[in-house]
Amino acid sequence: MAPSLDTRTQHLLRDLAPQVLGAVIRRFRDFAASEDAVQEALIAAATQWPRDGLPESPRAWLIQIASRRIADHVRAEAARRHREAIVVSLVPPEEQLALAADEEAATGRDDTLDLLFMCCHPVLSSPSAIALTLRAVGGLTTFEIAKAFLVPEATMAQRISRAKQSIKASGVPFQMPTAEERAARLDAVMHVLYLIFSEGYTATSGPELHRSDLSGEALRLTRMLHRLVPDDCEVAGLLALMLLTDARRAARTGPAGELIPLDEQDRTLWDQGAIAEGVTLLTATLPRGSVGPYQLQAAIAAVHDEAASAEDTDWAQILGLYGLLQRMSDNPMVTLNHAIATAMVHGPAAGLERLDALAEDPRIEGHHRLDAVRAHLLERAGDREGAIAHYRRAAERTTSMSERNYLLTHAARLSDTPK
Template sequence: MNTTTEVEDLLRELAPRVLGALVRRHGGFDVCEDAVQEALLAAALQWPTEGVPDNPRGWLTTVASRRRTESWRADSARRRREETAAAQAPPNPDPAPAVDDTLTLLLLCCHPSLTQVSRVALTLRAVGGLSTAEIARAFLVPEATVGQRISRAKQRIKADGAEFRLPPPAEVAERTAAVLHVLYLIFNEGYTASSGAALHRVELTGEAIRLTRQVRDRLPDDGEVAGLLALMLLTDARRPARTRPDGALVPLAEQDRTRWDAQTIAEGVTLITATLASAPIGPYQLQAAIAAVHDEAASSADTDWPQILGLYHLLDAIAPGPMVTLNHVVAVAMVHGPRVGLRRLAAAAADPALAGHHRVHAVRAHLLDLAGDRDAARTQYELAARSTLSVPEQRYLNSRAAQLT
């Protein structure tokens, strides 16, 4: 194995294990994380041409340990202490081979003291193994901005005295929920980019799925972890049919379902079916169940909308939110008619969280079109197009408006 893609995949798999080994042995998350990033960069440059070493994790751990030692020695105030520690404990090529600290790292990166954007950036770098430049490209923000977020996050963790260990049992559920929310945000940004020329950012959806699989491996009995993974799989399975060759968006009802990934759908359906039967119901499970109903329908006309409406009733009760409200309105309209849906939408649009959101205009346009009010629908599609920063969504919404002229 020596292709660039294979090496990148291996490095992302090993990144949290190497970082965990260093932090566990030396302490100092901020210094160790910088050292691991330097080791990953060195490997990314060397391995594709020189070949992957027999013990890649040991290679990375050794290089990162040396980088950490060099960094500490550069600090004159710590030189004597570092030299003494280095003499007593020379670098071990694999200090903690039996310990997998991925979950501990995820929980640390999603520490309660950090902002949401900082949690996302730090998770992708420390656990995902992405470079600052890769994260910046994925989110279409300057590299310096991402670097500042990561730096501030590490400073905050250090200032708060956060320890590299699993939280007390009473805090595990809340901290795990924060991790799942970060992974959910990463996936959503990758599946429907909030801005830019591309609808998808596959590097983000792929990374979110990979990390969620890792969390499930470590928490196999957590229903919401399984629900989130199933939701990602069932949603991502439709990606091949979401765009035309020119990049234009294709709505769910018009997608060629033969292009959906049947194997991924089968995995997601199996996972959510087993989870619903064995775990307390949570919002990610309900969203996955809704996705499964869509994916199992042979055509748009065959969609079991009454079942979807019932699932949205439950979801709205246990995890209300702006997007849940909008999707609930669509389900109401599909079961009870567009005029009923429009009345529900008028009430929902009074929520400040939805004020001016392009999806409100898009849903209203769709329902007005179904109700036969073409002129009003066209106006709403045009408003929606002007309100989004996503180029593919703008093109789609403008095309729908043009069809109604």
């Protein structure tokens, strides 16, 4: 029986996977073959590293193994079909692989951001490109991506499969985009980074509320993107949003990992350095031009972060910002948050009325957050039985153990309260 991977090596492989995939794609220009080869290299690492120890350069090791897998595949195809190999070079294959590994080890080049731009391929629709990138770069499961897009898992699996087939059939090279192409793909890249961060900040499933590896990687890549396009206001807004949101991470869970809602958090645990950086970015960005959705979301996060207590939160300002955001985005989650802000300003009945309009939206019908918010507003309105029913329904529908425990705890607390 092979030795199991320790947590540190698991995280290392996860961090390296998109970097290695980017390097292999950059060299071989074939997405499907590169993805398969990198998966084989990761499996080889998971088998050999616990037994033999970490190589001197894990990244170069993975690139070399993946490159060999592609070379083996090309030789097999050439023998069967008598066609040209994928890689044409005057350097013998063995020397090429050695040089490639040496180059990667020496330069330490991080291709992850490049891979993000490459995955947003011109033959793909924006949703398909984003889904493919979340799978290849973010390492998200098809289920997690489907939840982010509010579609069934089977639908998302087909979308990702078709995206790969479309790239292959198009004949358009899978290669580094030009500056003009990067500009055209920037919105899709930002959306990918936003979704990776969101999954890391509140995991779709599993026992932990956070996946700090994902949120941390999204932050790192967004910093890289901001350095690449420092004058883009929405990129700055996205970075500010991540900083202002992630600043609360330490206060979101208790000693046993239980979820602590925003209004109950110990604000002394919030990262004031991240808040200051986010506010500075936002302050420098807002006066410079048209305001986009990431800047508006960052502004909402800043209002929360700058309030000394939950009671001091300027909900009227948040309601106004959500109203602007709603005009820009046909997103049911924005409407859901607008309903919460409405309830905080005008009372729970007004918020519940907003929720009723969402009940017919197929994109969010059956989503646990709709029931959770309704339960919260019913509790504030004094409808204890209705609140208990919706807390329980929300708990049945979520796949996050932290959220389920939080919702069931609220239902139990209300059940035990004397009438």
